[in-house]
Every structure is written in C-alpha cells, then in structure tokens.
Amino acid sequence: MTALNVGIIGLGNVGGGALEILRDNAASIEARLGFPLRVRAICSPSIGTTRAAAVQGLPADVIRTADWRVVVNDPEIQVIAELVGGTGVAAEIIAAAIAAGKSVVTANKALMAVRGVELWEQARAAGVSLSMEASVAGGIPIHAVLREGIAGDRIDALIGILNGTCNYILTEMERRGDSFEDVLAEAQALGYAEADPSADVDGLDARSKLALLAGLAFGTRVMPDDIHVEGIRRIRSIDFAYAHRLGHTVRLIGSAERDERGLLLSVQPALVPSDAILAHVQGAYNAVWVRGAYGQDTFYYGRGAGPTPTGVAVVSDLMRAAREIRNGGLAPASPFAHITLAEHAPRSTAEQVRRWYLRFRVTDQPGIIARLASVLAEANISIDAVLQLPGEAKDDLPFVITLEPTPAGQVAAAVAAMARLDFLVDAPLALPFESGLGTPR
Amino acid sequence: MTALNVGIIGLGNVGGGALEILRDNAASIEARLGFPLRVRAICSPSIGTTRAAAVQGLPADVIRTADWRVVVNDPEIQVIAELVGGTGVAAEIIAAAIAAGKSVVTANKALMAVRGVELWEQARAAGVSLSMEASVAGGIPIHAVLREGIAGDRIDALIGILNGTCNYILTEMERRGDSFEDVLAEAQALGYAEADPSADVDGLDARSKLALLAGLAFGTRVMPDDIHVEGIRRIRSIDFAYAHRLGHTVRLIGSAERDERGLLLSVQPALVPSDAILAHVQGAYNAVWVRGAYGQDTFYYGRGAGPTPTGVAVVSDLMRAAREIRNGGLAPASPFAHITLAEHAPRSTAEQVRRWYLRFRVTDQPGIIARLASVLAEANISIDAVLQLPGEAKDDLPFVITLEPTPAGQVAAAVAAMARLDFLVDAPLALPFESGLGTPR
Numbered sequence: 001m002t003a004l005n006v007g008i009i010g011l012g013n014v015g016g017g018a019l020e021i022l023r024d025n026a027a028s029i030e031a032r033l034g035f036p037l038r039v040r041a042i043c044s045p046s047i048g049t050t051r052a053a054a055v056q057g058l059p060a061d062v063i064r065t066a067d068w069r070v071v072v073n074d075p076e077i078q079v080i081a082e083l084v085g086g087t088g089v090a091a092e093i094i095a096a097a098i099a100a101g102k103s104v105v106t107a108n109k110a111l112m113a114v115r116g117v118e119l120w121e122q123a124r125a126a127g128v129s130l131s132m133e134a135s136v137a138g139g140i141p142i143h144a145v146l147r148e149g150i151a152g153d154r155i156d157a158l159i160g161i162l163n164g165t166c167n168y169i170l171t172e173m174e175r176r177g178d179s180f181e182d183v184l185a186e187a188q189a190l191g192y193a194e195a196d197p198s199a200d201v202d203g204l205d206a207r208s209k210l211a212l213l214a215g216l217a218f219g220t221r222v223m224p225d226d227i228h229v230e231g232i233r234r235i236r237s238i239d240f241a242y243a244h245r246l247g248h249t250v251r252l253i254g255s256a257e258r259d260e261r262g263l264l265l266s267v268q269p270a271l272v273p274s275d276a277i278l279a280h281v282q283g284a285y286n287a288v289w290v291r292g293a294y295g296q297d298t299f300y301y302g303r304g305a306g307p308t309p310t311g312v313a314v315v316s317d318l319m320r321a322a323r324e325i326r327n328g329g330l331a332p333a334s335p336f337a338h339i340t341l342a343e344h345a346p347r348s349t350a351e352q353v354r355r356w357y358l359r360f361r362v363t364d365q366p367g368i369i370a371r372l373a374s375v376l377a378e379a380n381i382s383i384d385a386v387l388q389l390p391g392e393a394k395d396d397l398p399f400v401i402t403l404e405p406t407p408a409g410q411v412a413a414a415v416a417a418m419a420r421l422d423f424l425v426d427a428p429l430a431l432p433f434e435s436g437l438g439t440p441r
Numbered sequence: 442m443t444a445l446n447v448g449i450i451g452l453g454n455v456g457g458g459a460l461e462i463l464r465d466n467a468a469s470i471e472a473r474l475g476f477p478l479r480v481r482a483i484c485s486p487s488i489g490t491t492r493a494a495a496v497q498g499l500p501a502d503v504i505r506t507a508d509w510r511v512v513v514n515d516p517e518i519q520v521i522a523e524l525v526g527g528t529g530v531a532a533e534i535i536a537a538a539i540a541a542g543k544s545v546v547t548a549n550k551a552l553m554a555v556r557g558v559e560l561w562e563q564a565r566a567a568g569v570s571l572s573m574e575a576s577v578a579g580g581i582p583i584h585a586v587l588r589e590g591i592a593g594d595r596i597d598a599l600i601g602i603l604n605g606t607c608n609y610i611l612t613e614m615e616r617r618g619d620s621f622e623d624v625l626a627e628a629q630a631l632g633y634a635e636a637d638p639s640a641d642v643d644g645l646d647a648r649s650k651l652a653l654l655a656g657l658a659f660g661t662r663v664m665p666d667d668i669h670v671e672g673i674r675r676i677r678s679i680d681f682a683y684a685h686r687l688g689h690t691v692r693l694i695g696s697a698e699r700d701e702r703g704l705l706l707s708v709q710p711a712l713v714p715s716d717a718i719l720a721h722v723q724g725a726y727n728a729v730w731v732r733g734a735y736g737q738d739t740f741y742y743g744r745g746a747g748p749t750p751t752g753v754a755v756v757s758d759l760m761r762a763a764r765e766i767r768n769g770g771l772a773p774a775s776p777f778a779h780i781t782l783a784e785h786a787p788r789s790t791a792e793q794v795r796r797w798y799l800r801f802r803v804t805d806q807p808g809i810i811a812r813l814a815s816v817l818a819e820a821n822i823s824i825d826a827v828l829q830l831p832g833e834a835k836d837d838l839p840f841v842i843t844l845e846p847t848p849a850g851q852v853a854a855a856v857a858a859m860a861r862l863d864f865l866v867d868a869p870l871a872l873p874f875e876s877g878l879g880t881p882r
Contacts, residue, residue: 021735025595031660032592133590139736141590148589149574149582151473152756154466219472277721277742294462294749295580301718302739312736315593 001035004322007071007102009093010083011044011055014107014134017311018081018318023057025315033319035326041071072096079321081314082106091115098122098130103325105317107134107310113208113224116215129324131317136209137162137286138310139303146216146290153292155217157257159434162209162267164284164304165193165200166232166252170269171282174240174249180233192284202231203252203267210254210267217256217290218263226346228408230268234429239359241389242400243271246357249279253434262347270434271357278434350409355384355433358401358415361425364394368423372401375421379414381406396425408432442476445763448512450534451524452485452496455548455575458752459522459759464498466756474760476767482512513537520762522755523547532556539563539571544766546758548575548751554649554665557656570765572758577650578603578727579751580744587657587731594733596658598698600875603650603708605725605745606634606641607673607693611710612723615681615690621674633725643672644693644708651695651708658697658731659704667787669849671709675870680800682830683841684712687798690720694875703788711875712798719875791850796825796874799842799856802866805835809864813842816862820855822847837866849873 006022008015022029022039030036041063044050048066055064065071072080072093080097082104084090090108097104104123106112112119112132123130133143137160146155161167165187172183184201187193199205207224214222232252243250248271257264272279277299281287286304291297303309362368369386376383382404392398403411415428447463449456463470463480471477482504485491489507496505506512513521513534521538523545525531531549538545545564547553553560553573564571574584578601587596602608606628613624625642628634640646648665655663673693684691689712698705713720718740722728727745732738744750803809810827817824823845833839844852856869 017735021593025593025735028595028660029593139739141586141739144585144590145582148757148761149585150753150757151760152462152466152470153753154469219469275721277718280716280718280721292753294458294466295753296744296747296750298580298582298741298743300739300741303737306737308735309737312591312594312733316589316591319592320589 001326003036003038004079004326005038005040005077006079006081006318006322007041007043007074007077008039008081008083009043009068009071010081010085011042011047011050012083012085013307014310014314015042015044015081015083016055017307017309018083018314019055019058021308021311021315029315029319033322035322037318037322040077041065041074043068043071068093069096072100072102077102078325079103079105079318081318082108083314084108085110087111087114094119094130095122098126098128101126101128103128103321104130105134105314105321106130106132107138107314108132109135109205109208109212113211116212117221129321131321132212133317134310134313136212137288137302138305138313140286140288140300141313141316142213142288142300143216144316145300146213150290150292150295150298153295155258155290155292157255157291158213158217158288159253159255159278160210160213160288161251161278161281161286162206162254162288162304163200163203163252164286165197166203166206167281167286167304168192168284169201170232170235170251173235173237177237177240179237180235201233203229206252206254206267210256210265213254213288214256214263214265218258220263220345222263222265222346226265228266228268228349232269235269236398238389238398239429239431242357242359242387242398244274245387245389246271246402247274248272248433249274250431251278251281255434257352262345264349264352265346266349266352268432270432272434348409350412351407353405353407355405356403356411357431357433358403359429359431360399360401362397362399362423363425364397365423371421372418375417376401376403376414379410379417381410381414442767444477444479445520445767446479446481446518447520447522447759447763448482448484448515448518449480449522449524450484450509450512451522451526452483452488452491453524453526454748455751455755456483456485456522456524457496458748458750459524459755460496460499462749462752462756470756470760474763476763478759478763481518482506482515484509484512509534510537513541513543518543519766520544520546520759522759523549524755525549526551528552528555535560535571536563539567539569542567542569544569544762545571546575546755546762547571547573548579548755549573550576550646550649550653554652557653558662570762572762573653574758575751575754577653578729578743579746579754581727581729581741582754582757583654583729583741584657585757586741587654591731591733591736591739594736596699596731596733598696598732599654599658599729600694600696600719601651601654601729602692602719602722602727603647603695603729603745604641604644604693605727606638607644607647608722608727608745609633609725610642611673611676611692614676614678618678618681620678621676642674644670647693647695647708651697651706654695654729655697655704655706659699661704661786663704663706663787667706669707669709669790673710676710677839679830679839680870680872683798683800683828683839685715686828686830687712687843688715689713689874690715691872692719692722696875698793703786705790705793706787707790707793709873711873713875789850791853792848794846794848796846797844797852798872798874799844800870800872801840801842803838803840803864804866805838806864812862813859816858817842817844817855820851820858822851822855
C-alpha cells in the first residue's frame with residue numbers, strides 16, 4: 001500500500017526523537033500498519049541551521065520549511081504532529097490543521113489542559129482525530145490505558161508522580177541528604193532542570209498533567225486552576241529523616257479522588273509509605289496509580305520525558321491516526337469522555353480529610369509544644385504524635401507533629417494562626433499522608 | 442443513538458463480572474461511547490438453574506439460552522463475548538461468530554495462544570474484529586499498551602509475573618516460611634488454586650500468556666511449545682532464606698528477550714533483586730516489565746484475575762469493537778503484528794547466558810564441595826560463591842553455589858551429571874538470576 005504522509009512541526013527534543021523513530025523503526029511500523037508512514041515535511045523556525053542528526057538523515061525530497069502553514073496546507077499531508085509546545089502559535093497550528101481536514105497528534109500538555117475540550121470538539125466536527133499520548137508522562141502510555149484498556153471501568157481515584165524533575169530532586173535529596181537548593185543547582189547544571197525552574201518545582205507542570213489525566217479518567221472538564229497546588233521548594237533534607245522515622249518518604253503527588261460530592265484534586269508533596277510501590281519510583285521516572293471500582297488497583301510506570309520515550313508516544317499516536325484514516329472511518333475515542341455529571345465536578349480540597357505531618361523550625365525555649373498544642377486544640381485538631389530527632393541546633397530546631405485525620409482547610413487555618421508565634425523560624429510545613437493509594441487494597 | 446447489541450456466552454466468573462459492569466456502569470459506558478451497549482442474549486449450559494446475581498438482575502426480554510448457536514445466529518447481535526474458555530467448543534463459537542459477521546471478544550488464553558493467528562486472519566478476512574485483552578493478566582490492559590500505547594517502539598525484552606496463583610504461593614511461602622505443599626493446600630481450601638493445580642504451579646498457564654504477549658510485543662508467532670517451562674513445585678522455604686542473603690527473592694518469571702539471533706523464551710522461577718519493583722509484586726497480582734529500544738523501561742501492574750478486573754478487560758474490548766462497528770470502518774490493530782522476521786524467531790534458551798543459583802540438599806560428609814566443584818570445573822563452569830546458612834539437619838543439609846554467567850544448557854548438563862553423586866538427597870535446583878530487568882536501566 002502507498003505511504004501515508006505526515007508533517008512534523010517542531011524539531012526540539014520530542015520532534016527529534018519522533019523523527020529518529022520514524023526513520024530507524026520504519027520496517028516495524030510498516031509491518032504493524034500494513035503501509036509505511038512517510039515524513040513529507042518538517043518545520044522549525046531554525047530549519048536553515050538545524051544540525052539535528054535526525055534531520056540530516058532525511059531524504060532530499062522531504063520538505064524543509066520554517067513556515068508551519070506550508071505543512072498545514074500541503075494537500076498530500078494527512079496527519080500533523082504539533083511539537084512546538086506552549087499556548088501561543090501551537091493553538092493556531094492545531095486549529096488550522098483541523099480546519100484543513102488533517103488529524104493532529106500533539107505533545108502539548110499546557111495547551112491541551114486549558115483548550116483540549118474545545119479543540120477536540122473542533123476535530124470531531126471536522127471528522128479528524130486529535131491525540132495527545134505524549135502530553136502526560138511521555139514514556140507511559142496512560143492515555144491508551146484510560147481511553148481503551150480500562151475504558152469500561154469507573155475510576156474512583158488516581159494518583160501520580162507526574163514531574164520527573166521534582167522526582168529527581170526529591171530522590172537525590174533523599175539519597176544524599178543534600179539541600180533542595182544544592183540538588184536543584186546541580187540539576188540545572190546537568191540540564192535536568194530549567195534555568196527558571198518554577199514550572200517544575202512549583203508544581204505547575206504536574207498540575208497541567210493532572211488536569212488532563214483527571215479529565216480522561218473521570219470524564220469531566222478539569223482546568224488547572226481547579227487544582228490545589230504546592231511545590232517542593234520548602235522540603236528540607238530533615239523532612240526525609242522524619243518521614244523515614246514514620247515509615248514513609250516524601251514525593252510530589254498529583255492526586256484526584258472522587259467522593260459522593262465531587263472530585264478532590266491536588267498537587268503537593270506528600271508522605272508516601274516506604275513499602276508502597278510508588279515509593280520505589282526513583283529519579284526522573286513518572287508513575288500513575290489508578291483505583292477502579294471494578295478493575296481495582298493498577299499501576300503504570302515509565303520515563304517522564306526524554307526524546308525517544310516521548311517520541312514513542314508521538315509515533316504511536318501517528319500510527320493510530322493513520323490506521324483510522326486508512327480504514328475510512330474514524331473510531332474517535334475521545335481523550336475527553338463527554339460526561340459532565342455534577343457529582344464529578346471539581347470541588348475544594350478544604351474538606352478533604354487526611355492524616356497530616358506538620359514540620360516546625362523553632363528557636364528553642366520552654367513551652368513551645370504547649371503553645372502549638374493549644375493552637376491545635378483551639379482549632380479542634382487532635383495530635384497523633386510529637387517527634388524530635390536528636391542533634392540539631394537550638395536556634396533552628398526542627399521537630400514534627402503528626403495529626404489525626406483532619407480536613408485540609410482546618411489544618412491550613414491552624415497553620416495560619418501559628419504565624420503569630422514568635423519562636424517559629426518560618427511557617428510550619430504541612431504535608432498530607434498519602435496512605436490510601438500506592439499499595440494494593 | 443440506538444443501542445448496540447452484545448451476546449455473552451459463558452457465565453462463569455468472567456462472564457458474571459462483565460455482566461455486572463455492563464449493568465452497573467451503563468451510564469458511564471454510554472457517555473463514553475455515545476450510545477448504550479445492550480446485553481441481548483446470555484448463554485450458559487446451566488442457564489436454567491444459574492443463580493448468579495448479575496443474571497437475576499437482567500431485564501426480562503434478554504434472551505437466556507443454553508445453546509450458543511442461538512446467540513451466534515441472532516441477527517440483532519453485533520458483538521459476541523466468548524467467555525467459555527478451553528480449546529474445544531470455544532473455538533467453534535469464535536469461528537461461527539466470525540463467519541456470521543460478528544466481532545468477537547475473548548478471554549481465552551489457551552485457545553488464542555495456539556490458534557490466535559489463524560482466528561485473527563479469519564476475522565480480518567470477514568471484516569470483523571477479534572480482541573483478547575482479558576486473556577492475559579486480566580486486570581492489566583497490557584494488550585492496549587502493546588497494540589496502541591507503545592506501538593511505535595521496538596521491544597527488546599519483556600518479563601512478567603503472569604500467574605497470580607504461583608505469585609500468591611511464593612509470596613506466602615516467603616512471608617510465613619511455610620512449605621510449598623502447605624501453602625498450596627491452603628490456597629486450594631480458599632479457592633485460590635484448583636484441585637488439580639498443575640496448569641498453575643507447573644507454569645503452563647503462564648506459558649500460554651507469555652506466548653500471547655511475546656507474539657504481540659515482538660511481532661512473531663510464538664507457540665507455547667516454543668517456551669522453556671519449569672514450575673514452582675521444587676521451591677522450598679530455604680530458597681527464600683538463601684535468596685534474601687543474596688539480596689534477592691524468588692518469583693515465577695515469564696521472560697522474552699531478543700538478541701541478534703532470535704527470541705529467548707522461558708517461564709521459570711528466578712532470583713529477582715529485592716530492590717526491583719518486580720520484587721514488590723505481592724499475592725495474586727500480576728506485573729509486566731517492558732524494555733523498548735526507544736521508550737526504554739515501562740512497567741504495568743494489576744490484578745491477575747478476578748471477576749470484575751477481568752470483566753473490565755472484556756467490557757473495554759466490547760466498547761472498542763462497538764465503536765469500530767458504529768464508525769462504519771474497522772481500525773484493525775492486529776493483536777498479532779504481522780512481522781515474521783527471521784531474527785525474531787524463537788530459539789533455544791540453552792545458549793542464554795545468565796548467573797545461576799544452584800541449591801543442593803545433601804547428606805553431610807567430607808569432600809562434598811570438592812566433588813561438586815570438580816563436576817562444575819569439568820563442565821567449564823566458574824563458581825561465584827558457596828553459601829551455607831547455619832542450623833540445618835546433617836542428613837538433609839541445604840546449601841547454595843552461585844555461578845558466574847553461564848549458558849543455560851551448560852548448567853543443565855552439569856546438573857544432570859551430578860545425578861550420579863550418592864550424597865545428594867535430590868537433584869540440584871538451578872534458578873537463573875533475573876538481574877537485567879525489573880529495575881530501571
């Protein structure tokens with residue numbers, strides 16, 4: 001059968017990885033599809049000067065352009081991969097490709113998290129497909145799992161380690177006992193973290209990914225702003241020592257949980273039991289734990305990013321789009337299941353009840369525990385345990401109070417009330433215990 | 442839109458689970474598909490007397506029959522779920538359904554492992570789909586992952602814990618220190634193991650599953666007989682003590698690995714590093730670790746069996762088949778990728794080089810190590826270490842010799858040569874070290 005033509009727009013890490021796979025794995029791709037995928041055009045603003053190996057190796061007749069409109073308007077091209085990223089021109093490219101009757105594959109989590117539903121509706125109306133396996137946890141085929149593999153289940157909860165940079169920083173802090181600042185600086189020097197690390201370490205990247213995953217898992221529209229977010233900047237190496245003492249470790253966890261009143265969504269550092277499989281996710285890996293009403297617990301693990309792991313997701317999506325086009329009929333499994341049951345609407349996590357870890361830094365003096373305990377008592381919060389590891393400086397003394405199950409809002413109010421206490425070096429750090437998931441039920 | 446009619450043949454655990462989900466999760470299924478799935482007919486030899494709750498709750502107009510031909514020949518039914526199992530009548534049902542122009546969903550690993558390719562060709566020729574997510578690792582959507590999610594990758598290796606009964610027995614032996622026989626008897630009493638446990642504990646069930654998974658992952662035809670198989674009957678609690686001392690545990694591992702000369706396939710108990718995620722798979726759970734040339738390592742974990750976890754796989758397959766039918770075009774991603782490259786053909790594991798664990802039981806006497814060492818030296822095998830835990834009886838004394846990397850065939854020959862040694866209580870147990878996978882590269 002004749003080849004199906006694809007256009008690749010954006011030749012950064014992901015575009016380069018996808019091109020490499022399309023070239024080196026072409027025989028296997030053709031065998032699986034029954035026809036070849038042919039790269040007909042590539043596009044990058046720096047196309048004239050790019051030296052990426054994957055680009056150099058392309059046949060001479062591949063169109064090379066800096067103008068994405070050339071690719072989108074090429075009548076021979078049936079599928080476009082938008083690998084530019086961001087919420088600006090990428091949105092234009094996707095809308096124009098759909099309008100031109102082309103199916104679209106994207107790796108763009110930021111855009112899809114805010115405008116995905118709308119773009120999907122446009123694609124459906126135009127009779128083309130829109131897929132985004134690469135947008136979340138690049139190396140883990142979690143979209144295929146939720147869209148196809150366990151589509152028949154009713155998901156009750158989903159938690160994940162969704163940002164490889166944060167997981168790298170936290171696991172290195174844990175392994176070496178170094179500070180957040182030192183590990184971040186090293187990660188930046190190694191190119192694992194951006195010069196402006198905010199999107200990663202403040203949890204914003206994980207928040208976009210959780211919005212996409214929750215939309216897919218629960219069949220509702222979740223916007224990033226619906227999600228409570230806290231980053232990892234305040235985690236100190238002493239927190240790992242305390243967590244270990246409590247049989248736990250600390251990870252940045254994206255959590256989406258359904259109860260009878262709606263969806264509880266958060267991205268924040270949390271205590272994960274040391275014997276949970278999630279606690280064994282090291283370095284830049286990502287992982288997703290899903291609890292279904294019928295399928296019970298399943299777990300998915302793989303590279304969070306990287307040119308070829310994310311490239312596999314792009315190429316697999318291209319193959320699915322190509323198969324649908326060649327079969328003359330689309331099988332549009334929506335990446336957004338069009339359920340918007342009221343009970344699935346996002347709601348505030350203020351009422352979410354969990355156990356809590358409160359870590360204080362104080363200038364030591366008599367009566368500290370009594371005064372903290374009285375603030376907690378006034379807030380009607382029960383203390384589970386008080387914990388202090390030996391050998392710390394008296395002028396910046398850390399210790400931990402764990403709480404009985406308490407709503408998040410009540411904990412936040414108590415922590416705010418503690419701001420007036422003069423013996424605190426800084427605001428208390430409150431981390432929830434993620435004990436419900438991550439180990440089989 | 443009007444409902445799409447399905448017929449369920451076989452009302453055992455899996456059929457009951459699928460019916461329960463189709464009934465209780467109907468709103469979500471309809472929202473995701475855009476139309477309802479309606480159970481039009483159910484079939485079981487004991488249909489007149491069945492008291493399964495899921496059957497009792499069905500509407501009165503659902504056809505109830507003991508004759509599968511009634512379901513297959515019903516012109517209103519477009520998709521059949523064959524949940525009878527076995528290689529007898531199930532094959533007739535699937536062939537007849539395909540001939541009648543109906544798409545088929547099956548949970549039948551035994552049949553698909555031997556006749557899957559042929560049945561798939563029939564389905565393709567007839568323009569219907571054939572899917573089998575439920576056939577391997579019921580709760581893990583590993584077919585969707587290999588067929589869609591990472592279709593663009595080139596798989597280099599796949600290992601898995603594919604039999605929940607064996608994993609339950611091994612992890613209980615490990616946890617409690619009990620014998621194989623005691624844990625098996627208890628598992629039988631609890632209904633976790635069959636009265637005739639051979640299919641599970643001799644590795645035959647895992648072998649069928651590995652044949653299916655390897656076919657899908659490597660795009661070649663793998664028959665169960667191509668796979669070297671050893672069961673878990675000879676594992677003793679002392680093996681866990683020695684494995685722990687070596688920083689490992691013991692699990693029944695299905696392994697498929699590609700090298701430049703073909704596919705190396707085995708199902709056998711193996712030593713898994715204690716810090717590998719695979720070692721944390723407890724009880725009746727299943728898990729699959731995949732290493733791709735581009736996507737690198739990914740890991741999938743979930744229930745191995747059970748009515749509703751397997752039911753989710755059946756219902757998800759029904760949804761996919763229904764979507765394909767309603768869209769007027771099939772998107773037949775083959776469960777068997779039609780690649781039969783010579784380099785992917787199964788080949789003997791005799792040349793597969795691994796580290797080995799040899800466990801002996803001897804009647805203690807002087808010179809034992811010397812005589813065993815000389816047999817190994819004659820076979821040109823290098824000893825890594827000799828290990829003996831204290832406190833065992835002199836007339837049935839266990840100890841362990843670990844070997845440097847050695848081809849499996851050479852180890853088997855040396856073990857056979859040891860049969861003539863009069864101080865051995867029984868034949869040495871040889872287990873490979875599964876050190877290459879199960880931890881991220």
